[in-house]
Amino acid sequence: MKIGIPRALLYYYYIPLWRTFFEALGLELVISRPTTKTILESGLRHTGDDVCLPVRVAFGHIIDLKDRVDVLFLPRLVSIARREYICPKFLGFPDMVRQGISGLPPLIEADLNLYRRDSLYPFFSALGRNFTSNRFAIYLACRRAQQVQARYIQLLENGFFPEEARAALSGGTGEEQREPARGWPRVAVIGHPYNIYDPYISMNLLSRLARSGVHVCTADNLPETLVREHAARLPKHLFWSLGQRMIGAAWHYLQRPDVDGIIHVASFACGPDSLTGELISREVKRRGKPFLNLTLDEHSAEAGVVTRLEAFLDMMRRRPLLQVGGNGR
């Protein structure tokens, strides 16, 4: 049986988890093709104007999949950490898809809700029962999936990007250390995984930076505990998991003298970003680190982004020269 998984939203975090689990149950995975203009445009056609870009892209990926698979994996990601949510659109995503796209294959649905409990098992057991009545097989698949996921997270924390980490996982041992990244200046790219790791949506932001000699790091290269420690400085517990990660990472990188600048990537009309981005940029202003705020939408033109990136990099490269001659300002 072929199960389809859209290459969108939290795919970039969770694909090793999904892949291991479903393959352990003997399913064949079909992942939608990398985002293209066609995929984006079909997503745009099936969603309202004020829906945010990542969700519209996800619609495109589901349309790309729907005629090629037997079932479609569409979990409702309610909460992935205690007393936190992801965003209202994740909560309503399966319903939006059902209303917006016709001719869907059967959906494999389950609520992933860690708001009040820590165990993923109830979620996986609900998923697994669609395919087998063997509870032991489901249990083993769930355990195996979580082990692989833990290794994936470890790889990310070692400085890998999702693409490289996945290659390392499937390439056998998965324990190889990444060659320590070099380059100057060192720039932290802070943004939702589905924006910064999707090369079409981010217009190759990460590889473009790497090519121009920049040492890039992201929020996912930091351990969860460290990120949460920094986010705990907020006046109130932030109830968006992705926002926690972004704020915590931004504040950590702000403190680090070896990080020369921060790029904040948001998508047009992203609700949580409008507030977390504001808190980040206010903190950055107080501390005076170079900061670039990139807002992406379906109309973003590559040339405009490139120009702004170049200007930003030039500014960072010239800063040390200024500081030698003047008083640091």
Place this chain on the structure above:
Amino acid sequence: MKVTFPHMGHMWICLSAMLEYLGVNVVVPPPTSKRTLTLGARHAPEFACLPLKLNLGNFMEAAEQGADTILMAGGCGPCRFGYYAQVEHAILEDLGYNYRLVVLEPPRKHIGELLSKIKYITGHNSWREVIKGIYFGYQKARMVDDLEKQAHFLRPREVQRGSTDRAFKRALQEVIAARDPQDLPKVREKVRRIMGAVAVKPRPVLRVGIVGEIFTLLEPFVNYDLERKLGYLGVETDRSIYLSEWINDHLFLGLVRGQRSRKEACRAAAPYLNHFVGGHGQETVGSAVIYARQGYDGVIQLLPFTCMPEIVAHSVLPGISNELGIPVLSITVDEQSGEAGLVTRLEAFVDLLARRKGVVVQ
């Protein structure tokens, strides 16, 4: 200590009644205006939703009148409102305002967190007095809501155009003027007489249910007095959220009987929207279903630009419109909205409804 709070329609009547009953020094911000919006939009994040910008404007205007403490509600997400107070406070601080912030919200660890905040605001009053004060505020909210409901009924049927609005304004003044819970029965009687004096004649009207995000529903400045405009177009309206219902649902946990509850709406939302999505997203969907079942002629959804829960609802509503055969109009508002555009869309929508029903209105 001079306490202020953000505007949301007639909420200030209920809140200031409650606080003044408890002897708290209250500064009601000037009514939300173009200036409020300009101030707020200038300093708030660009993609923040409209209520945040207006709140911010309210606080800046209240500071001009000497307010030094903000009383706000909070929440635990996933709607952005839960983080409003903190972001607004950070912005005000950077602008040099010296506000103390008191956020009433579900406590994270212990109920004492909430109680101590209430105590901070209400000072020396006993808990018995505090509860009496809260109930006084609730009763006022309920009277205002009843007035609004009557006005919605009268407006499309009034003989002399504008007579409902005049009566409503006078009645509202009576409610505002009540200082003590003991006066309320008298005020209720007086108000009934005022509203009863509006002359009406039976004529065919259209019925439209208005659903959506609570702030845009309750604040006439934001929705350009939508209900009044519809009333003059010969439409009787009902709204999915009234302030007193919200208070009953969220503060009294539904203790007061005989009021509509959000639970019904949430149940009715299945199978279109099977999970809560924060804010009033599920209520919006469920109320639209209920209005369709009750035989309303149309539904209007109101939402601020980029409102996350309402965008989910917005994506689901076309399916309801098709399956249950009820026209739905979604209206997005932000600081760029214009009144003329809204009027045109409303007129077109009402024409469509009238033609579908085969009646001539006004």
